[in-house]
Amino acid sequence: MTQASLGDSVVQKEVHAQAQNNGVAANITHTQPLWLLAEVTYRCPLHCAFCYNPTDYDKHTQNELSTEQWIQALRDARKMGAIQLGISGGEPLLRDDIEDIVIEAKKLGYYSNLITSGVGLTEKRIQAFKEGGLDHIQLSMHDITEEINNFITNTRTFELKKKVAAMIKNHGYPMVLNVVIHRYNIGHIKEILEMAEALGADYVELANTQYYGWSLVNRSQLMPLKEQIDEAERITNEFRQKVGNKMKIFFVVPDYFGNRPKKCMNGWGEVFMIVTANGDVLPCHSARVLPNIEFPNVRDKGLEWAWKDSPAFNKYRGDDWMKEPCRSCPEKENDLGGCRCQAFLLSGDAESADPVCSLSPNHHLIEQAIEESKNPQIQAQPIIFRTDKNSKKYASGESKERVEDFHALP
Amino acid sequence: MENNIQPTDIYALAFHHRFQWEEAQNSYVILFPEGMVKLHGGAGEVIKRLDGKVSVADVVADLKATFPDAQDIEKDILGMFDLAVGKAWLRKVN
Numbered sequence: 001m002t003q004a005s006l007g008d009s010v011v012q013k014e015v016h017a018q019a020q021n022n023g024v025a026a027n028i029t030h031t032q033p034l035w036l037l038a039e040v041t042y043r044c045p046l047h048c049a050f051c052y053n054p055t056d057y058d059k060h061t062q063n064e065l066s067t068e069q070w071i072q073a074l075r076d077a078r079k080m081g082a083i084q085l086g087i088s089g090g091e092p093l094l095r096d097d098i099e100d101i102v103i104e105a106k107k108l109g110y111y112s113n114l115i116t117s118g119v120g121l122t123e124k125r126i127q128a129f130k131e132g133g134l135d136h137i138q139l140s141m142h143d144i145t146e147e148i149n150n151f152i153t154n155t156r157t158f159e160l161k162k163k164v165a166a167m168i169k170n171h172g173y174p175m176v177l178n179v180v181i182h183r184y185n186i187g188h189i190k191e192i193l194e195m196a197e198a199l200g201a202d203y204v205e206l207a208n209t210q211y212y213g214w215s216l217v218n219r220s221q222l223m224p225l226k227e228q229i230d231e232a233e234r235i236t237n238e239f240r241q242k243v244g245n246k247m248k249i250f251f252v253v254p255d256y257f258g259n260r261p262k263k264c265m266n267g268w269g270e271v272f273m274i275v276t277a278n279g280d281v282l283p284c285h286s287a288r289v290l291p292n293i294e295f296p297n298v299r300d301k302g303l304e305w306a307w308k309d310s311p312a313f314n315k316y317r318g319d320d321w322m323k324e325p326c327r328s329c330p331e332k333e334n335d336l337g338g339c340r341c342q343a344f345l346l347s348g349d350a351e352s353a354d355p356v357c358s359l360s361p362n363h364h365l366i367e368q369a370i371e372e373s374k375n376p377q378i379q380a381q382p383i384i385f386r387t388d389k390n391s392k393k394y395a396s397g398e399s400k401e402r403v404e405d406f407h408a409l410p
Numbered sequence: 411m412e413n414n415i416q417p418t419d420i421y422a423l424a425f426h427h428r429f430q431w432e433e434a435q436n437s438y439v440i441l442f443p444e445g446m447v448k449l450h451g452g453a454g455e456v457i458k459r460l461d462g463k464v465s466v467a468d469v470v471a472d473l474k475a476t477f478p479d480a481q482d483i484e485k486d487i488l489g490m491f492d493l494a495v496g497k498a499w500l501r502k503v504n
Contacts (some may be wrong), residue, residue, distance in 0.1 A: 032434055034446065081434030084446060111428055111441035116492050134424060136443045174426040176443045202426070245498045250444075 032081030033307050035272035036110075037285075038070065038101070041090040041277050045119045047154035047385040048142075049262060050180050050215040050222055053090070055403070058391035060278045067097040069298060071104045073275050078108045082273065085110040090277065091317040093120030106133025106337060113138055115178075118164030130171050137168050138176040144191040148184050154385040156260045165199045181208045181232065182222040189232040193239045193249070201247055206236060208254035210285045211369075213342060214386045219403055221383045223373035226257050228400075248354040256366055260331070261338025261354035268316035268340065281306040286341045288352050302376055316340055325352050325360070334347055345406050415466060415488050420504040422462035427499060429457050440499050447499070452483075462503045466491060470474045485497040 032116070041064055043058040054060075074085070087107050092098055094281060095117055105112040110363065114129065115138045129137075139161070142149040146158040168221035177196050179185070185192065189206065196204045208229065211219045214362020221271055224232075234349055236251045243249075255262050259347040265272045265284045279298040282288065288295060296306035307313055315321065319332055326337040337343075345354045346365045372378050393399040423429055428441040429452075438454030440447045449457065455476075459469045470487050477483065494500045 081432075083432060083439070083441065109430065111446070113443065135428070135441075138443070174443050206445075248498075362470075 002042075017327045018379075033077060033303075034073070034081060034271045035076045035273070036082040036087070036094075037086040037088055037272065037274040038073070039088050039274060039276045039285075040064070040070065040098070040101070041094050042094045043094045044089060044091040044117070044386070045094070046117050046157065047387050048180075049152055049154070049218045049385055050182055050209045050216060051386040052210065052212040053386065054286065054288060055217060055387075056391060056395035057090075057105055058388050059395050060276065061388075063278045064095075065277065065298065066274075067100050067277045069221045069279065070097075070101055073279075073303060074101070074104055074108060075109070076298075077273060077275075078110065080307060081306060082392070083099045083109070083111060085112045086115055087112065088115040090120055093115050093125070098124070102129050102132040102134045108319055111135050112350065113176075115142070116162050117153075117157070118254060119155075121164050121167065123167065124287065126167055126171050130173075136174050136176055138178055139165060139168060140178050140180070140191070142179065142193070143166075143185040144181065144188055144195050148188075152182070153186055154387070157357060171199050174202055175279045176203040176205070177224045178205045178207060180207050181224070183224045183228075184222075186224040186228045186232050189235045190239070193236070196284075197247060203248045203250070205250045205252065206232070207250075207252045210254065212255070212289075212345070214384070216345060216406055218383050219369060220375070221245050221381065223370065225257070225374070226370070229254060229257055254355045255342075255354075258356065259358040261335045261357045263335045264339035264342075264354075267336055269307070269313040272316075273303070275303075281313075283316075284339075285340065287312075289341050290344055311326050321351055323351050329359065374385070411489075413492050415491045415495065417465060417467035417470070419466045419491075419502060421460055421466070421491065421500040422499045422503050423460060424455070424499055425488060441467065447497075453490050453494075457489055457494070458500075460500070480501070 041051060042061050043213060046357050087098060087101060092114060106193050112133070112135050114134055117140050141161055149158040149161070150156050163346035165175065165177075177199070179192055181189070192206075193204065197232055209215050211223050215222060233251055233253070236249055240249050269283045272283060274285060275298060276282060280288065281298060281303060282295045287293070294314050295312045296310040298306070319327070319336065322332065322337055335357070338357055340350050343354050343357065345389070347362040352362060355362040357363065357367045384399070390399070394403070423440070424442070426442060430439060430441070432439045435448055438449045438457065439450070440449065440457065455473060456469060456479060464472075466488070470484050473483060473487060489501070495502070
């Protein structure tokens, strides 16, 4: 799945207008975890090179939460105001209890979303989801060509995805397609949008790759040129005019090519809460890369403590933690200094300005990354796919050479 | 008014959208894929009345009767319809 699928939703911005923290004393929060993301497993039949999951995910595949633990987490989060539920992974359908989770979500009043590659979605299961009250299914698509789909996912899943798209539509679900954009498919934006229209998509998210986890390792291989992104956006705008309200298209702009950082997760511990496969509770997808933070686990003190009182969730609330140039920046409330994980991964300092900001003293790291992605020698390095075998290598420190430049991988 | 809302128009909540009261927010919300909108009191009162049968004029009359002290609410109600149609939260039934 993609980080962008949750991070930059238009509507979350509207939601955020209601959820203020005001940068007051960091240990007092009046925020609510409106969005609960349940990353129910890190197992996945696909091996996408752009996956944001941790490169050492293999460590977390052995100790997944039980059905009962997930149901308890859903109940606790709902009490705290959570209302949008994303069921994600890995591939959530590798668990056989998603039906139970869906039924409980409906009972509790969540608007629930299954975020899937489509692998493992059968007539029987989709029927059970419909009856259980699942609200929608977000399907990842990769390209209009079989070659690129199969290449970037390192699987043969092209035909299957088309079949699953039809199944979703037939069951009366809104069709929500998520397409991660990278060098290999950015030239096909028009065709991808035409495919989405032909499939009857209601929502299409064109999510430019953000560089975390596996996509960071493969950054030089995946990053398109600025000109390609501009062209893709132009084509998208043109298509939008043509289809109007019938198909809503979100184009998630990659932050490497903007000069202002993104307001990551709409603020640390502001509206998002993620529970991972092994029960860790995180304010963002990749927070575990950050040093010297102990993240709470649902098995310990529960979700309410995690959200309200845990040192981890309070660490970057408000703006007391900021350094210069963020601290005195007139734009600090707009972007909160960007992404803590990106700041740390690229500069080694989690409290520094996100290097994508043109005012960051580390902005040259971004410029350098863009240059490197154009270097034929670096481009020619093989892509490292998200596989258990590769993950074991990162976890054991065997694949060091590829991650030396990044501070927190695996 | 961009969407030319007529008194005889009949609207319902758009497909795949859900309208519900949220205790934690102390407000009505509309939920849909990838998002949520929190409605202020008046907007919630408008959406609550849409069942795919009542017309815009019916909603205006009902709200005027329910809130007799509210001044000049017709304009606000039509504005809410206009916004909701523009945002595709509503679909036109007739």
